[in-house]
Amino acid sequence: MSASARPGLLGDRDFGRLFAATALGQFGDRVVFLALPLVAVAALDADEFHVGLLAAMTTAGSFLVGLPAGAWVDRLRKRTVMVAADLARALVLATVPVAWWADLLTIWWLCAIALIHGTLTVFFDVAYVSYLPHLVGRDKVVEGNARLSAVRSVTSISGPAAAGPLTALVGAPATLVAGAAGMALSGLLAATIHAHEHTPRPGRHPGLRRETKEGLKFVLRHPVLRAITLGDAVFNVSLAVYQAMLLVFLKREIGLQPSGIGLLFSGMGLGALLGALLASTASKRVGQGTVIWLASLVTCPLTALMPLARPGWSVYVAAVGLAALSLGGVVRVVAQTSFQQALTPDRLLGRTNATIRFISWGGMPLGGLLGGTLGSVLGAAATLWIGAAGMSVSVLLTLPSPLRTRSAVPTRGEVTRQQSVT
Template sequence: MPSAPRPGLLRNHDFRRLFAATAAGQLGDRIMFLALPLVAVTALDADELHVGLLTAVVTTGSLLAGLPAGAWVDRLPKRTVMIGTDLVRALTLATIPIAWWAGLLTVDRLFAAAAVHGALTAVFDAAHVSCLPHLVERDELVEGNAKLSAVRSVTSIGGPAVAGPLAGWTGAPAALLASSLAMAASGLLAIGIRKRERRPGPADRPPLLRGIGEGLAFVLTGPVLRATVLGDACFTLFLAGYQAMLLVLLSRELRLDSTGIGLVLAGMGCGALVGALWSERLTARFGPGPVIWLAPLVTCPPTALMPWAHPGWTVPVAAVGLAALSLGGVVRLVAQSSVQQALTPVGMLGRMSATTRFLSGCGLAMGGLLGAAAGAALGARATMTLGAVGMTLSFVPAFASPLRSMRRAPGPAGVGLPRRPGPGTPCEPAAVSGSGFGGGADGDRE
């Protein structure tokens, strides 16, 4: 097993607060990831089509808010946005168990809550990704992303391990109340971040549509950023179809109960934790570029084990393939996020984050819909096999780009930056000391 990461940035008060808020929010998110489809399957007796559509509804809500979220977040303090969206997401999730206890829960209500939650998550994610480069130096981005990925991985283990038995004991809708409380805790913890951002001037706040266009142009014209989003879109397209049928396979064909499903998903979290602990070492050894394309090529093929598993000893063997998927996914995302953040000017961080997530989310939405349709037509096993092949092929865009041989993280003037900043785009690099949040560790409060 890899050694635990050194404290490093955890000595930084504001990063420590972001770390704790991430832990609470991700715990809530992991519980929701298991409990929400289980509500559809167990409480509402939904079929394969509705379970797949539920995945698509979450991502559709995220897509509708995605591009405007980036332009909006670049105009506002990231900390304030994170706090507000966390608290409203908590309230949204709390409506599901309340409706269930009142006997008013329907598939339509579940879909509505999922869509609102997805839209709020798009805004939160744009602020969260943009926050880290304001709190740490540029050469600390890999460490910061690795530590945040590590805590996400730990919650990936703990979330399903808690949600599975909790859903079994109290019912899946009640498990969403725990998710709601965790997200509320995340918002409250973020209040403790002391540093405040420099308020953007009028020149840094272009009209909404122009800001969206600048974000799209910035991401799609640079060969490195373009390769990362194309690879992500391909990966998430097939991942969404795979995941749409995973719970159907585990519960109906492999006959696992809520606790068994939670253990399988917790195994995925173990793989993600190992990936987070190894990510810095692997990135230093091979370089961020090769890590980005090697990770899916090496770790996605084992996911083909799960669709051909049968009740018995083949299930834990197939679960190793899911753990490998999570390991590779985290290693890739740590390297990829650090490259993206290093290439992006301060005033473009929200739009870069929202644009990359929007394009990746397009793959999720299409994958959820195609996965639902393929599951109804071909069955869960065939759909998941196709998903395993597609996820493996997602290495191609990065391999065909400058990432193939990028052994060091780029600087602010490296590959992918435009020769001239567009209107309203600050020229300062993403994580230069003194830019972004003003003052020192005890910077002026708003």
């Protein structure tokens, strides 16, 4: 890793390439986030249950391969996994517009694509989070996470802002071409990173089951990681319930067109950008641990503004609540990720990240199905109320933990002591 006196990590050539690859990949991801469910809602005219099923398939990969993914990633070079996953995701997404133009696209095809894409995303995300400490060193992970969160936030604005009008112009299936292109370019750029990364020797691994179990035990026995993970699990299930009906509510009950929906999601991206810019300051002023639960406590209840909205100006007032959720989410994730990376020994990075993702995201397919079912029975607005309530109470699982008083990310000395215990 090279040192530079230029503006922080952005002066490092390899981090700069990761930064640019992140921008391209996240732009593609934000396009897909908006366009994929719009294919179901607008192009295929799917009902509430099938929209919920699609949302479930999008996150089902976390449940199916979430735990073993960490052990597999720990056996490979993280950068190689990232590049392969990016290119494979691009190829899979490209089949949707091809099937649409050939008049072969169905909701079941779309669900299969969502499942494959989501499974590949699990491997990408586990490798991505595990790669940063190798690239920049543990002493710079907070800066690295903040900068990468900032670029992700910018693309959260530009992605939907581009996807909304593009969907209105060429249709949701064709818009996925832009998402696939972003991910392909991201993978090709990440392949040019030259920083050396150690590859574990095959003979040193005691077995997939044992390695997976070790990562699970490490997370569940650590009071801080356990609190973060369980709180996120409740939050993400509730978020999946909420998101499953959000587009249905906006499209069918509010009457927003794709360009208006894109604008609303860009507002969420603006909230995420403000969160990235404020993350370091907020952590310093209120404490790195405190900000994790305080950010959710302040912003999650504002999501209840959306089911109160009606056609007209009130929907844009409700959009402020979604922007606040994104702001608080980024502040929380930057602090959490820095804690997670600092507390984890190098040899357990992949497994710890995969275990946390498995527990945190494993219930999201159930949340998507629950959201679709509740939407069919109670309606989209009532489902949004239930999701908002669940997100708001998720913080209660974090409050009893040491995060309530912990002010800073652990030092390298604390990590070394943790490694000796582990």
